[in-house]
Amino acid sequence: VTDFSDSAAAAWCSRLLADFGATVVMVEPPGGHPLRREPPFDDRGDSVAAAYFLANKRSVILDLEQEGGRQRALQLARRSDVVINSLPPSRLQERGLTYGQIDRPGLVMAHVTMHGMSGPLAEVPGDELTVAARSGWAGINGDANREPLRPSGHQVAFCTGVAAYAAVVAAILHRDRHPGEGQEVDVSALDVMVSTFAPALLRAGYTGKALGRRESADITAGPVPVADGHFALTISRAHFWRDAMHVLGLDDLAEDPRWETSWYRAAHKEEYVDRVQEAMAGWPKHELFRELAARRVVAGPVLTMAELVENEHLRERGFWVEAPGGERFPGPPFRMSGSPWALRSAAPRPGEHEREVWG
């Protein structure tokens, strides 16, 4: 895989390709991949985002603004199965690295862009924030009496990266079954996030009313305060209600049959939410989780990274892996028994693999 991209979304796509066994050569500009300049930085001054997104890859430096760099880029692309691009159509053309210009039979080329290679927004710049806005997600996150809230961190990039990885594997599968048949795949961050927005979109149509942001901060809308943090109690089935109310010592609510039906609970929540949250407020989150889980009630504490790194369940599953160099590193997104994920190398220094790649 030759990765010419400069976005987090495309970087996650090529990270997954590397994790599942491909040799990924990342072509960095002389200033390094833009993620290398993104805060926060560790004590050595390295970007943690770059450490995560760029792991498992090899790095060469090429100045694609120069003819010499472009020629070497074409050379690399012409010995690849897969090429990854993140430039919009006009800039890709200028750079001379379109599918036609590379002209390699059987090549799979993934365009992983903000708004796609066609359509009215193809040349319009975008980022995590604007895609969150256009895809509907910002409009439903947060409080009704405040501004819309984008998903945190790099959510758009991760969703887009996984979708692009899937598209590349699908195109390779096509080539396996139809030897010699390569193709271009076009994956836009906005399309991916709109696809994930599907339930709220159709509900807006069927009900005539778009989903808005939450009107109140109670158990029906997300985590609420408990003794040592926050806790989500998402009551759906009747037995969840009964068992949860007994655990909280609210036996009258538990035994009153009116509360067994979810539409009744939703319509009359002001009669119980304050009492329930008052009862929850005295519980430490892990204890409450243990009691509810033992009764198979759907519930969950808000966990911090410190808690997740020490979490007994994730430890026993071996989620945290040891990166080369001994650092604890997040593990696989899913476990495959036959063709497993593997972290083989940390993020390279810019140009670390010049000799190896150019031989």
Place this chain on the structure above:
Amino acid sequence: MTGGPLAGYRGIVLTQAWAGAYCTELLGYLGADIIQVEVRRRPDSWRGSYDAPLPEQLRDVPSAQHAWNCNPLYNSVNLNKRCVTLDLQTQPGMAVFRGLLEHADFVAENFSPRVLGNLGIGYEEMARIKPGIILCSLSAYGHSGPWENVPGIGGTIEPTSGMSALLGYPGGPPLNSGQMYPDAVAGLNAVAAILTALRHRERAGEGQYIDLSMQEANLTFIGDAALEYVRTGRQRERLGNRHPLLCPHGIYPCAGQDRWIAISCHDDAQWNHLTGALGLATSGMAGDARFTTLAARKANENAVDALVASATRSRERDELVAALVAAGLCAAPVLSGLEIGADPGLRARGVVTEVAHPEAGTWPQAVGPWHFGRSGTAPVRPAPLLGEHSFEVLSQLLGMTREAYDALVDAGISGVGPPE
């Protein structure tokens, strides 16, 4: 165009609600023949309960007769599938299911971890019936470990994966997303997993078992915040709409009710364009040292946000977006679900498409997010009615006669719609 890169593959799937159903819908959009097995006694929770009312806008649609076929949640993530009903807790139902497995390349399911084992149809048994089969299990916490049997849904995985701790306004409490985002994350990852397994099978000739924990899949989506903790000992703060480097980077009010614009400035030139477009360049802020450099703006972010909001508040949203985009800025309207359905750009891309459903009528829906230059994708088909394809599939794949099918229906094992 060949009807999608997965044309010719078949999945027999037991997926429900969002995560699993979304995964298999996307595989259907890529061209696989997806046969979803549902149970009449206990419909998919996203079909709702049999006695639920119809959604408001469907009450005057004459073809909309059955709430379980008209639930927007179910119909939004089950395009491009066929639906067979089978009661797997009956011996004849299980026998039919085992027969279907012989025709499957992959199986996906998102039951609680003990269900398949209790039914006597775990991965080993499936692989015995159909060598080379792929099974993808999606569950809250995975199929091993002390939390294996702890139940979970998107609304509790968001907190337990570490995501809720990162979502929220600066200084405010942790939040969940407005709909159960962790399901979408798990669904996309499950698509990637099954495709990877299909590719491995093409090369190595073997199937495999995939254990997808929603908690872990979601945790990989905040892996940079995890590494930040590992390397610095710091829990990342809730940043709201802010960015670790850029400023301004926020969502600001526009004229009208609940109209908002997202704006981010990537450098000083863009800041100058923004203040110009907002009419601020000639105001008192022109020489204000708090705003002259990115570092200064970042150090005075509350003042920057207040300044920008004071100017956007009176502006028409879409005009301002157009002006800022023309100046090369990242700017966008915050669209509602209703606006997304009508958006010409999304329709031009094809990700929003009018889908005609036999009961609910024609509505804009979001489909798969891919364009394949050579293999194309499958034509969009509406979500199936409950049991719509029971006889079609059983006769086509198993050669079942009408009489044998009717006997299954009489026994309540297969059929159409709710139990008699």
